[in-house]
Amino acid sequence: EDDILASLFGSNEIRNDFFRNIFGHRVAYFPSNRHRLLKPPMSGFDLSSLYDTNEWISLRKRGSQDMLDKKQTSYDDLTEYIAGGGSAIIPVIPGDYLHNTKEQIDHALGVTGEFGTSMNVYHSGPSAVALNIHYDAYPVIVLQLQGQKEWIIQNDNFGQNVNDITEWRNVTLTEGDLLYIPKGVHHAATGDPEHGSTHATIGLP
Incomplete structure (x- = not known):
């Protein structure tokens, strides 16, 4: 049966x-192709809409972190x-234009509420790094x-301290590409x- 995950x-x-062979086991990269042409809201980005509906926007630059205060930071400032x-x-x-997409993913996975997915959008300027090297305590698409x-x-050296890692894999994502990163x-x-x-991250339960 087709659902948003199939899309x-x-x-x-x-x-x-x-879900049978990759989930929980290894990193996987799914490049976009003519069979997987995603349409909005799963492609493109509407920052103006999220600025209007979301009160939890975090600003990151060169290690600094601040919450956006709309009384002090206009959309043009952002x-x-x-x-x-x-x-x-x-x-x-709820209220964001991407929230319906999140709900569809939750429905496809059979999860709801506090047991559902988390979704975050990372909008970055030229050469920006929103988060330094880190790992998540849950699998991420x-x-x-x-x-x-x-x-x-x-x-390599999965489960070890970051200083013990000797091999890294580089992947360039372009619009429509999908990447799976297991927890840890x-x-x-x-x-x-x-x-x-x-990019958007979908934290899986």
Whole structure:
């Protein structure tokens, strides 16, 4: 049966193979192709809409972290901040244009409420790094919504301290590409050096 996950992966067969053979086991990259042409809201990005509906936007630049205060930071201020190499991390909440997409993913996975997925949008300026090398305590699907980002992903010594990692894998995501990172695997992403770029993360239960 077709659902939003089949659309994300490109087919029922690829979706089913992912959950049977890949999920929980290894990093996997799914490049966009003519069989998986995603339409909005799973492609493109509407920062203006999220600025209007979301009160939990986090600003990141060169190690600094602040919550956006709309009384002090206008939408134009935000776009200028991004263009200057900053990043905005936006948790998708009810009222956001992407929230229906999150609910569809939850429905496809058979999860709801506090047991559901989490979705965050990372909108970054040129060469921006929203988060330094880190790992998540849950598996993550990454969808590149706009532009491209360069990812560095742990490729050995899983479960060890980051200083013990000797091999890294590089993956460049372009619009429509999908990346799966199991929990506990260190990674980081860097924005395109010339343009802004946006990806969404779907934290799986």
